[in-house]
Amino acid sequence: xxxxxxxxxxxxxxxxxxxxxxxxxxxxxxxxxxxxxxxxxxxxxxxxxxxxxxxxxxxxxxxxxxxxxxxxxxxxxxxxxxxxxxxxxxxxxxxxxxxxxxxxxxxxxxxxxxxxxxxxxxxxxxxxxxxxxxxxxxxxxxxxxxxxxxxxxxxxxxxxxxxxxxxxxxxxxxxxxxxxxxxxxxxxxxxxxxxxxxxxxxxxxxxxxxxxxxxxxxxxxxxxxxxxxxxxxxxxxxxxxxxxxxxxxxxxxxxxxxxxxxxxxxxxxxxxxxxxxxxxxxxxxxxxxxxxxxxxxxxxxxxx
Amino acid sequence: xxxxxxxxxxxxxxxxxxxxxxxxxxxxxxxxxxxxxxxxxxxxxxxxxxxxxxxxxxxxxxxxxxxxxxxxxxxxxxxxxxxxxxxxxxxxxxxxxxxxxxxxxxxxxxxxxxxxxxxxxxxxxxxxxxxxxxxxxxxxxxxxxxxxxxxxxxxxxxxxxxxxxxxxxxxxxxxxxxxxxxxxxxxxxxxxxxxxxxxxxxxxxxxxxxxxxxxxxxxxxxxxxxxxxxxxxxxxxxxxxxxxxxxxxxxxxxxxxxxxxxxxxxxxxxxxxxxxxxxxxxxxxxxxxxxxxxxxxxxxxxxxxxxxxxxxxxxxxxxxxxxxxxxxxxx
Numbered sequence: 001x002x003x004x005x006x007x008x009x010x011x012x013x014x015x016x017x018x019x020x021x022x023x024x025x026x027x028x029x030x031x032x033x034x035x036x037x038x039x040x041x042x043x044x045x046x047x048x049x050x051x052x053x054x055x056x057x058x059x060x061x062x063x064x065x066x067x068x069x070x071x072x073x074x075x076x077x078x079x080x081x082x083x084x085x086x087x088x089x090x091x092x093x094x095x096x097x098x099x100x101x102x103x104x105x106x107x108x109x110x111x112x113x114x115x116x117x118x119x120x121x122x123x124x125x126x127x128x129x130x131x132x133x134x135x136x137x138x139x140x141x142x143x144x145x146x147x148x149x150x151x152x153x154x155x156x157x158x159x160x161x162x163x164x165x166x167x168x169x170x171x172x173x174x175x176x177x178x179x180x181x182x183x184x185x186x187x188x189x190x191x192x193x194x195x196x197x198x199x200x201x202x203x204x205x206x207x208x209x210x211x212x213x214x215x216x217x218x219x220x221x222x223x224x225x226x227x228x229x230x231x232x233x234x235x236x237x238x239x240x241x242x243x244x245x246x247x248x249x250x251x252x253x254x255x256x257x258x259x260x261x262x263x264x265x266x267x268x269x270x271x272x273x274x275x276x277x278x279x280x281x282x283x284x285x286x287x288x289x290x291x292x293x294x295x296x297x298x299x300x301x302x303x304x
Numbered sequence: 305x306x307x308x309x310x311x312x313x314x315x316x317x318x319x320x321x322x323x324x325x326x327x328x329x330x331x332x333x334x335x336x337x338x339x340x341x342x343x344x345x346x347x348x349x350x351x352x353x354x355x356x357x358x359x360x361x362x363x364x365x366x367x368x369x370x371x372x373x374x375x376x377x378x379x380x381x382x383x384x385x386x387x388x389x390x391x392x393x394x395x396x397x398x399x400x401x402x403x404x405x406x407x408x409x410x411x412x413x414x415x416x417x418x419x420x421x422x423x424x425x426x427x428x429x430x431x432x433x434x435x436x437x438x439x440x441x442x443x444x445x446x447x448x449x450x451x452x453x454x455x456x457x458x459x460x461x462x463x464x465x466x467x468x469x470x471x472x473x474x475x476x477x478x479x480x481x482x483x484x485x486x487x488x489x490x491x492x493x494x495x496x497x498x499x500x501x502x503x504x505x506x507x508x509x510x511x512x513x514x515x516x517x518x519x520x521x522x523x524x525x526x527x528x529x530x531x532x533x534x535x536x537x538x539x540x541x542x543x544x545x546x547x548x549x550x551x552x553x554x555x556x557x558x559x560x561x562x563x564x565x566x567x568x569x570x571x572x573x574x575x576x577x578x579x580x581x582x583x584x585x586x587x588x589x590x591x592x593x594x595x596x597x598x599x600x601x602x603x604x605x606x607x608x609x610x611x612x613x614x615x616x617x618x619x620x621x622x623x624x625x626x627x628x629x630x631x632x633x634x635x
Contacts, residue, residue, distance in 0.1 A: 082613055093616045097613045099609075103612070108606060113608070128544060224441065227442060227443050228438075231439060281450075292430065293427065293430075296431050
């Protein structure tokens with residue numbers, strides 16, 4: 001039972017990280033109609049800048065602030081230099097160009113930080129553990145990650161549903177030309193939305209820093225999971241991204257934790273571990289295929 | 305009687321002659337490694353042409369083409385390793401033994417790749433556009449993780465072949481023999497693909513790229529046409545995989561990693577989508593850059609990335625479009 005709750009919390013934490021990644025990316029997909037493979041690069045930039053600033057200054061909040069500004073700046077710069085020219089192009093051109101961006105950012109990171117992975121310490125004031133449910137200690141850092149993610153989700157909800165800028169973003173998404181004719185600066189709006197997306201990716205990256213190793217290529221592994229989340233949730237839908245992220249986080253974590261044990265009930269131990277492990281690593285893709293058969297446009301499509 | 309040579313026919317003849325004469329040139333100039341480099345180019349060209357068939361003509365942007373490439377390689381390697389160890393792959397209910405003959409292994413690699421393409425295609429083609437890209441990507445990653453955790457066949461470390469496959473009349477362990485075989489197979493597939501896109505079947509496929517709804521209104525079952533095209537491309541990529549397993553005598557899950565799909569896609573776009581000959585040029589350009597750029601700088605990717613962006617922004621029809629000018633459209 002203890003293990004189940006702990007794994008549920010781990011699943012929640014992965015889900016929240018995935019939500020931060022997919023919220024920005026799904027908007028870029030949905031509003032600008034552009035495939036951006038380089039979103040993982042901003043996750044990586046956030047993690048590297050955060051780890052470096054934290055190590056140099058000794059202050060984790062300062063590291064987060066630096067990571068967020070670096071990711072947002074890099075994002076807005078990339079949007080205005082490259083992405084902006086891709087909005088009217090075919091998807092396949094966008095794939096190629098953003099693949100080129102991945103190569104560029106990965107190599108640049110290797111030049112600046114070298115090939116060795118960086119490690120980031122959990123700040124001492126978050127290094128203990130809390131018993132949220134009596135008898136079950138859970139690392140406070142992971143609790144903090146879950147809390148920050150939940151706050152971001154709430155903030156995004158109010159931003160989109162109840163603010164002027166949210167209204168403008170929704171207007172731009174449903175009809176770019178009309179919104180432009182009504183006096184919204186679409187160009188600036190797109191740069192802003194893109195920068196917000198990369199800021200969230202940078203936040204996800206810096207918060208994942210103390211949990212994972214900070215290395216080149218970390219962006220690509222989470223990017224694919226993010227794609228799965230977005231396909232499950234429905235392209236362009238932030239609510240869909242939230243549901244999809246939690247679903248993927250849970251299925252992935254619980255599958256890895258419990259599938260081998262489940263197969264041991266009726267298979268030999270070595271065989272069960274093999275089958276369990278391979279099914280667990282495939283589970284989210286199977287989930288995605290199943291949802292696709294059931295609802296090809298995702299669970300909560302944006303323009304239903 | 306005599307047509308004036310066009311830029312297109314000149315480029316094709318020059319390219320063909322170069323590929324035909326490469327082994328003697330390589331031996332004479334004392335650079336025999338060029339033969340294996342160009343075998344690799346031909347193999348990737350085969351994979352890239354097959355992707356161009358669905359991408360350039362069918363408008364299906366697949367970012368999971370390496371799945372078929374990788375499965376072809378694994379089928380070949382698994383058959384070969386079982387043959388070497390003398391253990392049947394499936395003892396029951398039907399006995400399935402390993403095999404070292406190319407005549408068995410390669411058609412089987414193509415068939416299994418085609419089956420997989422039928423399965424993935426049937427699910428993915430329910431969607432289009434951005435969804436299709438991401439779903440093909442996710443399926444190939446699923447396969448990648450399957451082979452990473454398949455400890456029986458090496459898992460993450462991959463699987464070595466004990467020797468290349470046997471083919472009557474040829475000695476595939478000789479690089480020159482292997483090179484000409486790759487050249488022959490790639491050329492045959494180019495001819496097949498050329499005939500295919502200019503057949504009524506190809507017209508329907510190209511029609512779907514332009515306007516699928518209209519093709520449906522004309523009464524064509526577009527889903528079946530697109531799926532058939534997807535399966536043909538998958539089978540050809542499976543053959544390319546079987547060849548690459550023979551060339552390197554080693555397979556690993558990395559063959560089906562999504563970045564490999566990205567590389568094959570780059571070859572197609574670099575050469576020119578919807579041109580068939582373009583992807584061959586693209587494969588050659590990419591692999592030659594990958595081979596020779598590291599001599600000048602360790603950080604060659606820093607230059608290759610922006611180069612790709614420039615190609616997208618300024619060379620709409622890839623290198624082949626630059627080479628042959630306007631005649632590209634004639635096929």
